[in-house]
Amino acid sequence: MKSKKALLIICISCILLITGCGDKGEVIDKPIKQLTYSNLTDRASQNELTTALIxxxxxxxxxxNFIANVVSFQKTVGKERLTKGGYETIDGLEPTYDEVSMIDSWKxxxxxVQDVNCRLTAFELLxxxxxxxxxxxxxxxxxxxxxxxxxxxxxxxxxxSDWPDFSALFGSIPTENTKDIQKHLAVLQKSWKEREISFKDNDKISLVSVVFHAAEDKILFIGHxxxxxxxxxxxxxxxxxxxQMPYQVDKFKSKQELNDYLMHKYDVSYNQPSAKxxxxxxxxxxxxxxxNPDNPADRTTE
Incomplete structure (x- = not known):
């Protein structure tokens, strides 16, 4: 009996070791249901991000230049419905913005002129x-x-002089019509290699991109x-x-949490010829x- 209890304790310990709070790159079981984010409306959050980037x-x-753009945007569209200061945590993964009001204020x-977007912002920093x-x-x-x-x-x-580099990185990539993500990933990697695109070895910062497949055009493109x-x-x-929408900084405990946040927002189509x-x-x-576990296509296959 004692040996069975000892074996049970060992098994439980192993499970906890595997699934417990370990390295922040760990695979977690449940997708996140809350988002902690900031629109950088106060000096403290701006300074925190400035320090992290430097x-x-x-x-x-x-x-x-990035912080100046943040301040300029807020002066143009106002701070209504933005975070009041620092970071806020909300239920759900999508902050509520008054998009129509922001666009009208900008115009x-x-x-x-229109403001910069995600690709221009990321490229300017990286x-x-x-x-x-x-x-x-x-x-x-x-x-x-x-x-x-x-x-x-x-x-x-x-x-x-940097526009050709920007276009090389974000320009569309011809691909085949398949729903196999690994095949599309290989196509993208091969294309970037042919374009001689590489990333410096820096474990503190990286570019994260959401890659979309347009079946009708047979291309891959970075949509966000x-x-x-x-x-x-x-x-x-x-x-x-x-x-014409805000700058946003999100906090996550792991890369998988970031994945869940992005896939919740962009993996929403189903019964389409395009890949996820x-x-x-x-x-x-x-x-x-x-x-995205909330995608109807995935729910129906469970």
Missing amino acids: DANIPKKYVD LLQPD QDEIVVKKSYTGESFELFMDADSFENSPQCSINS CGVLIRKDDEFLFVEKVSF PFIIENDQLIEGYRS
């Missing part, structure tokens, strides 16, 4: 971490709105992206929600990648 070897001039003060050795001359028609902001927005500080910072025992994800979106960190599938 500690990750991002040049101060890039960080200062009132800056009628001739441009020294991304290496593009080959001049890109391929198609980038899907980046026409990015190009408009690049050319006309005072918030965009990317040099004109942000900057992931490893800070002590947590991760900060820096994103621009969209052109997938999340990459630099050029690799993010650790802990999995689909």
Whole structure:
């Protein structure tokens, strides 16, 4: 009897060791149901992010420009429905913004230009971490709105000489019509290798991208992206929600929590010919990648 109890204790200990609070890259069982985030409306949260970015070897001039853009955006659209100061935790994974009001406020003060988006924001911060050795001359028609902001927005500080590198990184990639994520990942990696795109070895910061498959056009494209910072025992994800939508910094305990947040937002289609979106960190599938458990397609297969 004692031997059975001892065996049971050992088994339970092993389970706890495997599933307990270990390395922050661990695979967790349940998707997150709450989001901790900030819109950087106060000096303290801005300073915290500034320190984290500089500690990750991002040049101060890039960080200062980012913070200036945050402040400029808030002056233009106001702070209504943004976090009141610091970070807030909400039930659910999507903050509620008054998108119509923000767009109207932006057009009132800056009628001739649009703000920068997620891709331009991420590239401005990470441009020294991304290496593009080959001049890109391929198609980038899907980046026409990015190009408009690049050319006309005072918030965009990317040099004109860097636009080919931006286009190489974010330009669409021809692919086959399959729902196999691994095949699409291999196609993307091969294409980036041909474009001679690589990422510097920096374990403190990385580019996280949501890759979409457009079956009708047979392409892959990065529909959303942000900057992931490893800070002590947590991760900060820096994103621009969209052109006339706020800057947002999210806190996560693991990369899988970030995956769950992004997939909850973007893995929502079903009964479509396209593959599910997938999340990459630099050029690799993010650790802990999995689909959105609330997607009807996944619920019906359980």
